[in-house]
Amino acid sequence: MGALPPVVPDRETSGVGKMLDDYRRARKLGHKQLQTDVSAGRYPYLPALDDILKGEGYQGEVPVGTMEIDIDLIAGTRTRGRQNTFATNFMPLPESGSEFSMKWSDLIDSQRAEGIRDPIVVYEFMQRFYVQEGNKRVSVLRYLGQPTILASVTRVVPMPSDTEAYRIYQEFMRFFNVAPIYGIVFTREGDYVRLAAFAGQDLDHAWPQEVVRDFRSAFETFLGAFRKRGGEHLGLTAGEAFLAYLGVFGYDEAVRALPSEVEQNVERMWGEFVVKRDGGKVAYLEDPRSSRAAIIPELKNLYKDVVRSKPFRASFIYGENPLVDGWTALHEQGRFELERRLGATISTRAYRDCVDATDFDLAVDDALAEGSDLIVTIAPTQMRDSLRAAVAHPECTFINCSVSLSHSAVRTFSIRLYEAKFLLGALAASMAENHKVGYVAETPVFGSVSEINAFAIGAAMVDPLVTVYLKWFSAKDYDWKRELAEDEVRIVSARDYPNPADPGEAWGLYRVEEDGTTTHLAEPVLKWGRYYQLIVQSIRSETWHKEQSELSGLALNYWWGMSSGVLDVGLSDGLPYGQRALIEVLRQSVLTRRIDPFAGELASQEGPVKAAEAGRLSSEEIVRMSWLNANVAGRLPEQRELSEEGLEKVEVSGLIPVDVAKLPHKGTTLA
Numbered sequence: 001m002g003a004l005p006p007v008v009p010d011r012e013t014s015g016v017g018k019m020l021d022d023y024r025r026a027r028k029l030g031h032k033q034l035q036t037d038v039s040a041g042r043y044p045y046l047p048a049l050d051d052i053l054k055g056e057g058y059q060g061e062v063p064v065g066t067m068e069i070d071i072d073l074i075a076g077t078r079t080r081g082r083q084n085t086f087a088t089n090f091m092p093l094p095e096s097g098s099e100f101s102m103k104w105s106d107l108i109d110s111q112r113a114e115g116i117r118d119p120i121v122v123y124e125f126m127q128r129f130y131v132q133e134g135n136k137r138v139s140v141l142r143y144l145g146q147p148t149i150l151a152s153v154t155r156v157v158p159m160p161s162d163t164e165a166y167r168i169y170q171e172f173m174r175f176f177n178v179a180p181i182y183g184i185v186f187t188r189e190g191d192y193v194r195l196a197a198f199a200g201q202d203l204d205h206a207w208p209q210e211v212v213r214d215f216r217s218a219f220e221t222f223l224g225a226f227r228k229r230g231g232e233h234l235g236l237t238a239g240e241a242f243l244a245y246l247g248v249f250g251y252d253e254a255v256r257a258l259p260s261e262v263e264q265n266v267e268r269m270w271g272e273f274v275v276k277r278d279g280g281k282v283a284y285l286e287d288p289r290s291s292r293a294a295i296i297p298e299l300k301n302l303y304k305d306v307v308r309s310k311p312f313r314a315s316f317i318y319g320e321n322p323l324v325d326g327w328t329a330l331h332e333q334g335r336f337e338l339e340r341r342l343g344a345t346i347s348t349r350a351y352r353d354c355v356d357a358t359d360f361d362l363a364v365d366d367a368l369a370e371g372s373d374l375i376v377t378i379a380p381t382q383m384r385d386s387l388r389a390a391v392a393h394p395e396c397t398f399i400n401c402s403v404s405l406s407h408s409a410v411r412t413f414s415i416r417l418y419e420a421k422f423l424l425g426a427l428a429a430s431m432a433e434n435h436k437v438g439y440v441a442e443t444p445v446f447g448s449v450s451e452i453n454a455f456a457i458g459a460a461m462v463d464p465l466v467t468v469y470l471k472w473f474s475a476k477d478y479d480w481k482r483e484l485a486e487d488e489v490r491i492v493s494a495r496d497y498p499n500p501a502d503p504g505e506a507w508g509l510y511r512v513e514e515d516g517t518t519t520h521l522a523e524p525v526l527k528w529g530r531y532y533q534l535i536v537q538s539i540r541s542e543t544w545h546k547e548q549s550e551l552s553g554l555a556l557n558y559w560w561g562m563s564s565g566v567l568d569v570g571l572s573d574g575l576p577y578g579q580r581a582l583i584e585v586l587r588q589s590v591l592t593r594r595i596d597p598f599a600g601e602l603a604s605q606e607g608p609v610k611a612a613e614a615g616r617l618s619s620e621e622i623v624r625m626s627w628l629n630a631n632v633a634g635r636l637p638e639q640r641e642l643s644e645e646g647l648e649k650v651e652v653s654g655l656i657p658v659d660v661a662k663l664p665h666k667g668t669t670l671a
Contacts, residue, residue: 020097020101022108022143023092023096023104024096026091026104026139026143027094029089030087030089031087031093033091034087034088034093037087037088042088043088044087044088045083045087045088046076046077046082046083046087046088046090047075047076047077047088048076048077048083049076049077049078049079049123049125050078050079050080056159059158059160060156060157061155061157063153063154063155064154064155066119066150066151067150067151067180067182068148068151069122069129069148069149069182069183070147070148070182070183070223071142071147071148071149072147072232073127073129073182073185074090074128074138075128075130076128076131077131077135078122078123079132085100086135086139089142090139091139091142091143107137107140108140108144111140116137116140116141116149118134118137119150119151120132120137120149120150120151121133121154122152122154123153123154123155124153124155124156124182125155125156126169127169127172127185134149134151147227164189167189168186171186171190171192171193172186174192175196178196178203178205178206178207179201179207179211179212179215181215181216181219183238184219184238184239185237185238185239186237186239187240190658190659190660191239191240193660194243195239195243195246197660198243198251199211199215200251214255215255217255218255219238221254221257222241222254222262223238223242224259225263225265225266226238226241226242226266229267229270231266234277235277236273240276241273244269244272245266245269248265248269248384248387248388249265249388268394269391272407272408274408275406275407275408281553281554281555283556283557284559284619284623285547285556285560286416286559286560286561287564288538288560289543289547311344311345311347312346312373312374312540313346313348313371313372313374314335314347314373314374314376314532315348315349315351315363315367315372315374315376316332316335316348316350316376316377316378317351317354317363317364317367317375317382318331318332318350318351318352318353318354318378319353319355319378319379319382322350324501325500325501326497326498326500326507327378327497328352328378329497329500330526330528331376331528332350333528333529334527334529335348335528335529335532336529337527337528337529337532337533338532338533338536340529346536349367351363351367360382360389364389364393368393368396373396373539374396374397374536374539375396375399376400377399377400377401378401379400379401379402380400380405380445380649380653381652383402383407383652386398386410387409394409397539399411399412399413399535400413401414402414402652402653403446403447403559403653404557404620404624404653405555405557405652406555408555411555411556411557412557412558413558413559413560414447414559415531415560415567416562416567417447417451418450418453418454418598418622419454419590420525420567420569421451421452421454422454422455422457422586423458423569423583423586423587423590424458424493424509424522424524425437425455425456425457425460425468425493426458426461426582427509427521427582428455428493429459429462429463429466430463430582431491431521434488435463435465436467436469436487436488436489437466437467437468437492438468438471438484438491438493439452439455439470439471439493440471440473440480440492440493440494441470441471441472442473442474443472443473443474443642443646443650443654444472444636444650444655444656445649445652445653445654446623446624446653446654448655449625449626449627449655450623450625452468452470452628453597453625453628453629453632454598455468455493456629457598457602457629458586458597459631460629460631462582466631467632467633468629469483469484469489470632471483471484471634472637472646473495474637474645475641475643475646476641476642476643476646490511490512490513491509491511491512491521492510492512493508493509494506494507494508495508496508496524496526497523506518506520507523508521508522508523508524508570509522519574521572521575522569522570522571522575523570524568525568526567527566527567527568528566530564530565530566531560531564531566534560534564534566535558559619562587562590569583569587598621599615599616599617600612603629604629604630605627605630605632624655626656636655636656637656638656639656639657639662
């Protein structure tokens with residue numbers, strides 16, 4: 001009987017076979033990514049930095065040192081040598097059983113047994129890393145889900161350019177010089193300054209070691225929670241998400257929170273991250289939806305019984321006191337009107353003088369203890385406190401009176417005041433014998449320029465020769481009344497409401513008489529009581545929740561106007577009949593939308609904006625317009641010209657370029 005053949009180990013069940021199982025799975029992931037890239041028309045292999053630099057050039061190389069880097073920021077290879085060995089997700093492509101596959105499998109076995117200790121060699125260019133040595137190590141650690149890898153880093157300094165990407169990178173280099181942390185990537189100028197401000201630091205002085213340590217730890221903890229929730233697929237960089245997180249919870253909370261608490265916080269504010277991607281898109285809802293259809297007829301009586309047994313509770317938190325602040329007084333009148341309109345089915349309460357975060361939080365705690373269904377804040381500068389409270393208390397509805405602020409947990413509401421300004425501009429021009437009218441604006445924030453331009457367009461419709469002289473309440477150290485008088489301007493549009501602290505101050509549209517006294521002519525009428533009634537009815541009828549479902553991923557802004565009954569113009573009893581008739585004709589045309597100041601030909605101080613046949617500007621274009629109409633004499637103020645109060649408003653929702661490092665609050669207010 002012959003000898004038995006030798007036993008050959010089964011590679012599928014041996015240690016080698018098990019290692020190759022990992023390789024096969026990794027290779028499958030690589031080929032799947034390759035097919036995806038090919039189908040999308042993208043280059044399917046790792047990019048090589050040498051190819052990139054051939055097109056862009058660079059200034060030189062600077063050794064940075066050895067450090068842990070975010071493995072997701074490794075974008076490709078330094079040279080073409082290993083370029084086609086990996087898909088763009090760094091998963092391997094060669095056949096199983098090849099020499100490469102055996103080395104890759106040996107490496108994963110070594111990683112599991114004792115870890116990979118030798119640093120890879122990478123080159124950093126524009127905050128992305130390209131591997132010179134260690135491609136297989138990157139591939140293995142990515143396959144195993146390792147978030148970071150030890151690397152010896154050399155920076156490739158890009159050529160100067162006037163691109164936004166280069167300016168952001170310059171800001172990053174300033175940040176890295178004072179806080180050597182990789183992985184925090186932004187796509188907007190000024191965000192590194194804002195980030196530093198949260199830690200009480202800047203980009204000009206080296207941060208203390210303990211601050212860098214705490215900051216890095218806080219970011220890494222957040223990054224872990226963000227990725228655990230799937231943040232890498234959200235379309236928002238981890239740096240942008242972290243900045244939004246700090247805006248809600250603050251730096252101190254981010255530093256001391258346990259990983260489990262950070263995970264909970266990330267879960268709570270996930271909707272904010274969704275809205276923030278792509279710059280934060282806003283849905284402007286220009287008309288209230290009818291809520292009647294939401295209530296099944298057979299249940300109407302039951303619905304009324306429930307409402308009567310438990311009144312809807314609304315709390316209003318004011319940063320000022322209505323006795324001294326006109327804007328707050330308008331909303332307080334609206335609160336009283338809301339009670340009058342809805343009677344016993346509603347209960348409201350106002351919290352006044354909530355100036356700082358502590359006062360605000362105490363007011364929220366008390367309102368929630370009282371069972372509030374709705375918490376209302378009335379200024380953009382209250383958004384940060386509102387957002388923090390809304391994220392912590394999703395059981396309550398929070399709204400903020402502002403326009404174009406992009407948040408999920410807090411919806412915003414505002415009035416299309418430009419419609420009333422259009423009418424007042426026409427009235428002003430009809431009464432200005434010398435073709436001169438004045439307009440005093442508050443602050444260059446979202447929506448304010450549309451009001452100026454609508455006024456100017458309305459004025460030009462009546463008098464093609466009219467000039468609108470623009471001044472600013474928020475500008476410091478200048479006398480706008482004197483300047484208007486020197487220009488012989490006697491018809492003036494000033495503050496939209498009376499000032500309780502100075503009852504004698506002229507407001508609305510007025511005429512300056514020969515003796516210096518003023519005669520009131522007209523004013524915009526903001527009907528906040530009607531507005532709040534519609535919001536409460538929307539929440540009660542579930543329309544509120546339907547809008548959220550239908551417009552998922554967008555920030556919702558209620559931007560209602562004259563057609564909704566929340567805005568009108570009031571005319572003085574002494575106004576001549578001709579002017580009253582003119583305004584009524586224009587008012588009806590605006591109500592029925594036969595006339596819109598931003599539909600038709602538009603021209604700015606610099607030239608044409610759009611032709612007559614181009615249609616109406618979009619809501620976004622109207623809210624964020626920063627150009628001034630051709631017949632406006634004046635300009636937007638610069639940052640250095642604004643008062644501290646004006647800067648605080650501009651920091652939150654301003655239209656003018658701002659150096660956040662020079663803001664009084666150092667850029668920590670939400671934008």
